[in-house]
Amino acid sequence: MGKAIEAIDLDIYYGSFLAVQGVNMTIRPKTVTALIGPSGCGKSTYLRSINRMHEVIPGARVEGSIELDGTDLYGAGVDPVGVRRQIGMVFQRPNPFPTMSIYDNVIAGQRLNNKRMRKDATDDLVERSLRGANLWNEVKDRLEKPGSGLSGGQQQRLCIARAIAVQPDVLLMDEPCSALDPISTLAIEDLINELKMDYTIVIVTHNMQQAARVSDYTGFFNIEGTGKPGKLVEMDETKKIFSQPTQKATEDYVSGRFG
Amino acid sequence: MSTDTSPGPAPAKAPAPPSTRPVVQPGDRIFAGSATGAGILILVVLAGVAAFLLIEAAPAFVAPAADIPGGNGIVAYIWPLVFGTLLAAVIALLIATPLAVCVALFITHFAPRRIAQPLGYLIDLLAAVPSIVYGLWGVAVLAPASVELMTWLQDYLGWIPLFAGPVSATGRTMLVVGVTLAVMILPIITAVSREVFLQTPKLHEEAALALGATRWEMIKMAVLPFGRSGIISGAMLGLGRALGETMAVAIILSVSGAVTFNLISSGNPSTIAANIALQFPESTGIEVNTLIASGLVLFLITLAVNSLARFIINRRREFSGAN
Ligand SMILES: Nc1ncnc2c1ncn2[C@@H]1O[C@H](COP(=O)(O)OP(=O)(O)OP(=O)(O)O)[C@@H](O)[C@H]1O
Ligand SMILES: [Mg+2]
Numbered sequence: 135m136g137k138a139i140e141a142i143d144l145d146i147y148y149g150s151f152l153a154v155q156g157v158n159m160t161i162r163p164k165t166v167t168a169l170i171g172p173s174g175c176g177k178s179t180y181l182r183s184i185n186r187m188h189e190v191i192p193g194a195r196v197e198g199s200i201e202l203d204g205t206d207l208y209g210a211g212v213d214p215v216g217v218r219r220q221i222g223m224v225f226q227r228p229n230p231f232p233t234m235s236i237y238d239n240v241i242a243g244q245r246l247n248n249k250r251m252r253k254d255a256t257d258d259l260v261e262r263s264l265r266g267a268n269l270w271n272e273v274k275d276r277l278e279k280p281g282s283g284l285s286g287g288q289q290q291r292l293c294i295a296r297a298i299a300v301q302p303d304v305l306l307m308d309e310p311c312s313a314l315d316p317i318s319t320l321a322i323e324d325l326i327n328e329l330k331m332d333y334t335i336v337i338v339t340h341n342m343q344q345a346a347r348v349s350d351y352t353g354f355f356n357i358e359g360t361g362k363p364g365k366l367v368e369m370d371e372t373k374k375i376f377s378q379p380t381q382k383a384t385e386d387y388v389s390g391r392f393g
Numbered sequence: 394m395s396t397d398t399s400p401g402p403a404p405a406k407a408p409a410p411p412s413t414r415p416v417v418q419p420g421d422r423i424f425a426g427s428a429t430g431a432g433i434l435i436l437v438v439l440a441g442v443a444a445f446l447l448i449e450a451a452p453a454f455v456a457p458a459a460d461i462p463g464g465n466g467i468v469a470y471i472w473p474l475v476f477g478t479l480l481a482a483v484i485a486l487l488i489a490t491p492l493a494v495c496v497a498l499f500i501t502h503f504a505p506r507r508i509a510q511p512l513g514y515l516i517d518l519l520a521a522v523p524s525i526v527y528g529l530w531g532v533a534v535l536a537p538a539s540v541e542l543m544t545w546l547q548d549y550l551g552w553i554p555l556f557a558g559p560v561s562a563t564g565r566t567m568l569v570v571g572v573t574l575a576v577m578i579l580p581i582i583t584a585v586s587r588e589v590f591l592q593t594p595k596l597h598e599e600a601a602l603a604l605g606a607t608r609w610e611m612i613k614m615a616v617l618p619f620g621r622s623g624i625i626s627g628a629m630l631g632l633g634r635a636l637g638e639t640m641a642v643a644i645i646l647s648v649s650g651a652v653t654f655n656l657i658s659s660g661n662p663s664t665i666a667a668n669i670a671l672q673f674p675e676s677t678g679i680e681v682n683t684l685i686a687s688g689l690v691l692f693l694i695t696l697a698v699n700s701l702a703r704f705i706i707n708r709r710r711e712f713s714g715a716n
Contacts, residue, residue, distance in 0.1 A: 187602065187603055215605050222603070223603040225600065229594075233618030233619060246604060247605075
């Protein structure tokens with residue numbers, strides 16, 4: 135668990151529109167990397183290309199390569215389904231399956247792997263994952279209730295539990311707290327701090343303080359103008375980015391002087 | 394979403410008028426009135442139909458058994474018809490529903506857009522074809538063409554009572570009726586299913602894919618559970634059409650009145666609707682009452698089927714994703 139990611143000369147397209155250009159980025163194992171940048175600069179697009187969710191959109195494609203511990207995720211003969219099992223994802227809006235109970239939501243990924251598990255083994259997995267997502271105490275008495283009946287913050291933690299239940303190598307999070315209140319946000323930030331013991335985490339956020347609080351490394355994306363591709367401006371240790379960035383654009387952005 | 398709860402100074406406003414009655418816009422009142430009116434009208438019409446059926450059917454229920462056509466009483470007369478009606482409709486539903494779901498899934502999730510759209514229009518078009526056309530197709534094309542297949546079924550699957558034979562030489566059998574009805578109700582079930590499948594939230598489809606679901610697994614996880622109540626509604630619409638289908642059955646089926654599960658022989662029970670259509674012109678007196686009594690039974694069957702579907706849909710309402 136916890137593998138390194140390396141993006142090499144990555145160009146990401148929507149049809150003929152080049153959304154993100156020339157990303158070279160190294161993400162160390164078992165660290166938290168924050169991606170920041172103005173709206174529309176391609177953070178989500180880049181994040182989704184890491185677990186090959188980008189190509190789900192009709193016409194969307196990627197050039198260049200992303201390596202997970204040295205193996206090219208976009209190499210010939212690599213099954214995107216397998217990639218997504220290794221690289222979990224948490225979305226901006228909580229999206230538990232509304233037709234499943236809390237319990238079934240957590241083991242949804244495990245069911246996919248077609249492993250027949252004994253009841254006590256799945257019980258165990260559910261408890262472990264929910265504890266890992268700091269949700270166990272709140273839901274342990276209503277595991278059979280629908281996941282959509284939880285509060286937004288609880289739903290988001292349920293989604294995190296669902297993502298870590300399959301024990302991925304990497305966890306991608308796209309603005310996981312943007313729909314949450316400050317208390318739930320703190321709960322999830324604490325959780326991220328715990329999860330990085332086991333997982334490589336990449337998180338997109340618009341919240342500078344959050345990036346500063348949770349991440350070890352920060353990458354700043356920027357865009358020169360509408361219709362132009364987004365680019366990775368610089369990436370470094372978080373405290374470096376926030377104290378003495380090498381690029382003027384980064385400094386303007388993190389100090390709030392952007393746009 | 395963004396409700397402002399900041400305890401800022403309250404906006405300066407004139408004190409509310411001391412009126413106890415809430416203000417209602419005239420537009421709202423008109424709309425509420427006409428909606429209520431329409432609702433009541435439907436109930437009144439339904440009650441009227443039920444009353445007509447009850448009153449006209451009553452003589453048949455009290456008449457001596459010998460007076461009822463067939464001479465064995467009302468139950469003996471109606472039971473084979475009920476059986477035939479349900480049998481034909483169930484066959485149609487069993488064939489059409491899975492097929493319709495597959496076609497709808499193909500249109501919404503597998504076909505390239507270039508093919509999906511014309512296919513969608515085509516399905517809608519098929520739903521509008523009058524049933525007599527399907528009936529003609531059934532009797533002129535499907536029935537003769539199916540004799541060979543039914544012979545095969547008898548030869549190899551004859552141990553299943555459904556295919557015991559002997560095969561009808563004309564092919565005008567219950568199986569052909571079932572298949573024709575299936576073709577007839579396929580478009581409506583497909584159209585309804587397609588609509589709900591299209592409405593599956595992208596969010597949930599992506600959740601499944603991001604967990605490492607293949608496309609088919611994603612469909613099983615996100616699309617089908619979400620579309621479940623829609624599929625059931627579509628199937629019920631189809632079932633309603635199959636139960637009440639008259640002309641197609643009347644011109645295809647060769648009837649003996651036998652109550653049998655044997656689908657490929659020439660001795661079949663008729664259906665309520667087809668029987669009414671065939672018998673009504675030559676009926677008088679108590680015979681008419683008997684036919685109306687069978688119509689009442691059809692009415693009740695439809696009611697029961699719809700209630701059952703409602704019940705199935707509501708049972709898992711919590712999990713419907715509507716909240
Ligand atoms: N499905 C899509 N089809 C076509 N273009 C898209 C699609 N999704 C995003 N884009 C475009 O790609 C670019 C990058 O979008 P992206 O969503 O990655 O930005 P972002 O950095 O995540 O922004 P935000 O901070 O607002 O979430 C934008 O110009 C956007 O318009
Ligand atoms: Mg985004």
